[in-house]
Amino acid sequence: MQHWFIDRQAIALPTWREAMPAAQVLARARAGSVVGAGILWFRLRSGEAASEVLPAAGPAADQHFVVLSDEPDEDTVLQCLTAGAAGCCNSHAAPEVLQQVALVVANGGLWVGQSLLRRVMGGTARIIEQRQQARNDDWSALLSEREAEVARLVASASSNKEIARQLSISERTVKAHLTSVFEKLGLRDRLQLSLRINGLPR
Amino acid sequence: MQHWFIDRQAIALPTWREAMPAAQVLARARAGSVVGAGILWFRLRSGEAASEVLPAAGPAADQHFVVLSDEPDEDTVLQCLTAGAAGCCNSHAAPEVLQQVALVVANGGLWVGQSLLRRVMGGTARIIEQRQQARNDDWSALLSEREAEVARLVASASSNKEIARQLSISERTVKAHLTSVFEKLGLRDRLQLSLRINGLPR
DNA sequence: GCCAGAACTGTACTTTGGTGCAATGGTGTA
């Protein structure tokens, strides 16, 4: 498997050379006309966007793109993947890691750093949980008709006074319903109620 | 690196043997007292939950868990990761794939099948986009760094006192920031702020 | 008929949220 390191200035880090001694190093300007089959490692310097660096056409059938990012964060990695890369890791990763990335990518896999992966998977897990919780809609099940009505209004940022006017009841009654709602759902205040009803943050 | 295949009946698939000829095969009942350092491959049969199969204690410092699932889907993989596994792949994966999984996991990585990864990352990308769009809603653009920070905490239902403690500032300062936030965004109180940040109706 | 639960309300109280006024210190820019 041939490796191509493609950077603005045709400079390869020592770790890259150590990982793939037989690799070719190219400046971006020349890369288009020279590069053949194999793994193309694109260096993404600070402030650069993946879309500027990766060829818009995407990888050929016999090529794989990998991004070596100076500042790999969640957004960067996603941009890289969207732009056709099969992986994204830190520019200064150890040679062993680079080799591992190469192995995975060469076999048609995707590579994202484990910290990112953990975060992403964790996030997904949280999202799924929340979605299930939201779907359960259990909040309204626990409440009486009137309580749920008040709760809904609170969740849309109405004040007690407004709710009272709207339902033609006293402000005191609104408070009574709310106290009951908080107690039943184990919440502290109207803001928590709002999050519970509107489906948590994100 | 020692490999241990752990199944209900101490049966290993031919592909497993091919991938790791030196592996030990154990029945679940005996595994607890026998297994040592290395990679522990747990077979998850149809209908079984990851939590039933994986030791609740999680992997020891010199161990890694991998789940071989008969029916790997998104939920299963997430359950496995939550339960302490470093990877999850199809029970009937090719030997080369198993070896690759072993390599990644042995080096402290996480492994999830690429189809799942693509899906998860795709979903995450969508979510992040939405989040950015919602965030772009320019609310944060209008605010100073500190104001945005306070706003975010408010949006997650923290009280002023909690925010003050968390940011190591006085409650009065929190209030000051909030007053400024309300003014800049044209809002009345923290509940409206929460809705603005978390994305209104739906 | 009795009881449970809901809806409703009042008085009184504590806590939290939000504003006005005033002040200090830092940073950056015309």
Added chain:
DNA sequence: TACACCATTGCACCAAAGTACAGTTCTGGC
């Protein structure tokens, strides 16, 4: 240097939210 903006805080004040205790009315089920 002067000016603008930000971060910080204190004191005082008012409004809103939430709780405690107490009470009425109505409805449906045992």
